[in-house]
Amino acid sequence: MKEQYYSIGQVAKLSNISIPTLRYYDQIDLYKPAHVDTLTSYRYYKESQLYILDMIKSLKYIGTPLTDIKTVLNYTPAELFCFLEHQEDVIEGKIQGLQEIHKNLQQTKKQLQQQMKTALATDVFEKTEDLQIFTLPVENYAPQSIPNDCYGELIKLVEAEGSRISSHYGCIYPLLDYNSMDEVRCTHIFTPLMTDRLNSHPAYRRNIRLISESRFIGIAFQYHPDRYIEHYQRLYHYIRSKELPVADHVYDLFTPTRYSQHKEEEFMVELKVQLL
Amino acid sequence: MKEQYYSIGQVAKLSNISIPTLRYYDQIDLYKPAHVDTLTSYRYYKESQLYILDMIKSLKYIGTPLTDIKTVLNYTPAELFCFLEHQEDVIEGKIQGLQEIHKNLQQTKKQLQQQMKTALATDVFEKTEDLQIFTLPVENYAPQSIPNDCYGELIKLVEAEGSRISSHYGCIYPLLDYNSMDEVRCTHIFTPLMTDRLNSHPAYRRNIRLISESRFIGIAFQYHPDRYIEHYQRLYHYIRSKELPVADHVYDLFTPTRYSQHKEEEFMVELKVQLL
Known part of the structure; x- marks a missing residue:
């Protein structure tokens, strides 16, 4: 034939x-x-x-x-089988990577949604929120004078573990009756975590704070160095006048609201205190 | 400042x-x-x-x-939100694609494992197996003389739906007491399906056969045109002599066992009949 x-x-x-x-x-x-x-x-x-x-x-x-x-x-069938096993691992790795990206996207959307909602608020607000942050202790810095080196270190630590940085940063300081921002001294800086990758890492146990579904009281405003203290005081006096049971520290989250190179930069500040 | x-x-x-x-x-x-x-x-x-x-x-x-x-x-925050939503869809699509590839890999591994196992068998065997095949009716062809056009059509139909072809093909013919392969006339050709993608497609309902966890009786051998009938007869007489309750048709699966361009091609044939 x-x-x-x-x-x-x-x-x-x-x-x-x-x-x-x-x-x-x-x-x-x-x-x-x-x-x-x-x-x-x-x-x-x-x-x-x-x-x-x-x-x-x-x-x-x-x-x-x-x-x-x-x-x-x-390849012989046996060699081909080995190759397929390896390829299966590769594909599984890719799926895991994309699932992390997916989670990151959902987190970013959530952050953005919150930002769009709070951007309009001028008064003290209450909200229920998860907090999942990576912190680093700092000493003797006011919120506006934390050197960029500190944040650089934060970025490196988070990214070294393959986790991703969001473009949101913040600091933590005691909830006290300040008259000027110069009196404020931060205890920590932080960045929100976008994945769970670092949560179970024993080396970073002390760096990570996870608070889920907690009530917070806060205030959000467009950043201007001269007007920060005024907003802080409004929040502080509101808490004290209502005798609200709160934690003894403030989370200050700094969020860029514009990323264009051609426009003046713009930031939103959110100050919040956990209700106990 | x-x-x-x-x-x-x-x-x-x-x-x-x-x-x-x-x-x-x-x-x-x-x-x-x-x-x-x-x-x-x-x-x-x-x-x-x-x-x-x-x-x-x-x-x-x-x-x-x-x-x-x-x-x-x-982008404004609202535009960015839309963009992230879209990006989420893109990532979800990619994950789904990879999950299909993953399933395909597992199927291919399973096929290969079966092939390595049965390649050594010379006698009639019994095994439990899933059958998930895409079929096309054909008329008046003997197993060895089915034109490549028919398989080309099979490939096109399966791939049109984004599903993937394995390099295994087969045909279905009645279980009868043949004396020569020239007497055999196929009713269908088929290819194993590697994903579930086509299963729920209404247009292909008649093309798809799903048999899960069923017992089969069969025989497997290295393909040689002159020796096919001898193997077929061994299987046929085994079934009849034991008076086994079986379906009235034979699945003939053709599997390449070598893909090298530099060596003579080699195929394995597996004939199997469903036990009722």
């Missing part, structure tokens, strides 16, 4: 792979025609080599680079 | 982004220094523009191309 030969166009039709792709596979020696007519340079493929294209497709689909496919085609 | 300026090295340190990357961001107008010294060409960045880098990082992390990041930085 003589074996049938197919032109490149016929192979393209039978395999659902385009002619240019088949030509390219020939060029890179991945899948070569059984015969090339010396006169016309037409490619002819044997019927019995068609099935190899399915394997090439499958390997491509599972993310194997074309250069590796060439090697994999020569 | 005069604003502080940073050199590119300082920004790199503070932001955990490399100097070449910062230079590149300048080149593509994504993130430009506030001031460039005309004499030395040194770049100087304003303290207040540092936070933009966090946003660039976040956007890059969620898969935004650099060219799009430039646009996104100018």
